[in-house]
Structure formats: structure tokens, C-alpha cells
Amino acid sequence: MSFAAGSLAGALAMGGIYYGFSNMIQTRTAQHRADIHLLSERIASTPTMVPSPPPASERITHRPLTSLIQSKWNEEVAGLFGTVWRWEQRATELGKKVLYGDDP
Numbered sequence: 203m204s205f206a207a208g209s210l211a212g213a214l215a216m217g218g219i220y221y222g223f224s225n226m227i228q229t230r231t232a233q234h235r236a237d238i239h240l241l242s243e244r245i246a247s248t249p250t251m252v253p254s255p256p257p258a259s260e261r262i263t264h265r266p267l268t269s270l271i272q273s274k275w276n277e278e279v280a281g282l283f284g285t286v287w288r289w290e291q292r293a294t295e296l297g298k299k300v301l302y303g304d305d306p
Contacts, residue, residue: 255261
């Protein structure tokens with residue numbers, strides 16, 4: 203008799219657990235379905251034009267005087283670096299001549 207009572211109690215407990223999980227899954231599925239429906243309606247009903255700031259190319263203001271000053275400055279700096287580079291090359295050649303002598 204205890205085998206039958208134990209089996210019946212186990213089956214009843216498992217039935218309750220199964221019913222609880224099944225009910226929870228069904229409830230959550232219904233809620234997800236409602237949420238997805240709401241989101242799809244929001245996506246379908248939103249306007250296609252979203253206000254956004256103008257692109258960066260339109261926000262750039264052209265200043266001719268500033269551009270001229272910057273280009274002249276860049277040319278001067280480039281010339282300065284070129285001069286220093288040539289001096290370094292001459293110093294290297296002079297150092298080699300002093301250390302190793304004149305090349306035949």
C-alpha cells in the first residue's frame with residue numbers, strides 16, 4: 203500500500219509542478235506576444251523622418267583669411283623642418299669625412 207501511496211503522491215507533486223511551469227510559460231508567452239505586438243505597432247506608426255543635426259560638411263564654415271594664414275604657417279614650418287633636415291644631412295656627411303677621411 204505504501205508503494206501505491208508514494209507513487210500517487212509523487213505523481214500528484216509532479217503534476218502540480220508541471221501545471222505550475224506550464225501556466226508560467228503560457229502567461230509569459232502571452233505577455234511577450236502582447237509586447238511584441240505593441241513594439242511592432244510603434245515601429246509601423248513612427249514617422250520616417252527623424253530630426254537630426256545637419257551633417258558635418260554643412261556645419262563647417264569656410265574662413266578664407268584663416269585658411270590663408272594657416273597655409274602660410276604650414277609652409278613656413280615645413281620649410282623650417284626641411285632646412286633642419288638638410289643641416290642634419292650636411293653634419294652627418296661632415297662627421298663621416300672627419301672620422302673616416304675623404305672618399306677617393
